[in-house]
Amino acid sequence: MRRITILNPKGGSGKTTLATNLAAYYASRGLVTTLMDFDPQGSTARWLRSRPASLPAIHGIAAYRRAPGVTRSFQLRTPIGTDRVVVDTPAAIEPQRFAEFCRDADAIVVPVLPSQIDIHACAHCIEHLLTAAKIKRREDRIAVVANRVRPNTLVFRSLSRFLETLDIPFVATLRESQNYIRSFELGIGLHEMRAERSLPDIEQWAPLASWIESRGPARRSASREQPEAMPQQGEQVVAVVEELEQAFHRTWGGRRLAQP
Numbered sequence: 001m002r003r004i005t006i007l008n009p010k011g012g013s014g015k016t017t018l019a020t021n022l023a024a025y026y027a028s029r030g031l032v033t034t035l036m037d038f039d040p041q042g043s044t045a046r047w048l049r050s051r052p053a054s055l056p057a058i059h060g061i062a063a064y065r066r067a068p069g070v071t072r073s074f075q076l077r078t079p080i081g082t083d084r085v086v087v088d089t090p091a092a093i094e095p096q097r098f099a100e101f102c103r104d105a106d107a108i109v110v111p112v113l114p115s116q117i118d119i120h121a122c123a124h125c126i127e128h129l130l131t132a133a134k135i136k137r138r139e140d141r142i143a144v145v146a147n148r149v150r151p152n153t154l155v156f157r158s159l160s161r162f163l164e165t166l167d168i169p170f171v172a173t174l175r176e177s178q179n180y181i182r183s184f185e186l187g188i189g190l191h192e193m194r195a196e197r198s199l200p201d202i203e204q205w206a207p208l209a210s211w212i213e214s215r216g217p218a219r220r221s222a223s224r225e226q227p228e229a230m231p232q233q234g235e236q237v238v239a240v241v242e243e244l245e246q247a248f249h250r251t252w253g254g255r256r257l258a259q260p
Ligand SMILES: Nc1ncnc2c1ncn2[C@@H]1O[C@H](COP(=O)(O)OP(=O)(O)O)[C@@H](O)[C@H]1O
Pocket: 010, 011, 012, 013, 014, 015, 016, 017, 018, 091, 147, 148, 149, 174, 175, 176, 177, 178, 180, 181, 184
């Protein structure tokens, strides 16, 4: 089983879009798929309700609700034989809660929009994943996906430069496309639309899908077996945060800093 958490406290960055499309992608490949939603807005439940019965079923878990009379682990159990669990998370979550969503994740995907505010929020999200949730970079569990991108714009070039400096893989670039809005309304994923309409978008998903497939339980436990010296971990985190801040200022702050 593989578990993929989509996380970024910034609202509107594309978490639900990534979660529903990934779930549909796995289900359409014959994998037993669960979509777990921690967002009280319950967008994935609405999407699942519109999903045509003729398409492969996706098991939904409304994790944001506390089910009375059952333990939390019983409520969050996945059906026997589950191959993929996709976890959608809410906006505005506090860094202290990151660990709860990431603890068992084989892959943590952070969608980011190409805007100054969103890039700054993404930097802080990664900072909190490394510090508050104590995820080690060498576990290679975190990746960034640029979403709603219009190529050849200045802001996209800035976003690319910023992500390259992170040493956190920037695994996919998804364009701004009406196909995401249409497919969501229909309860389907891009991969389930008519191919001629969605082909340019589908192609953009390939690197994300293969990055996720290259994660996995075996790889994760192997990296965890090696103890990491605490001082080194602390220094590493400080260095990462400084690097993020510098990258941000190089990308966005240069002109402002040069002004009197
Ligand atoms: N690549 C895209 N192209 C066009 N619209 C998009 C794209 N990604 C997301 N959207 C739209 O942006 C809005 C916010 O996306 P959503 O996935 O709900 O974000 P989040 O779950 O992070 O709040 C939704 O209306 C969604 O359909």
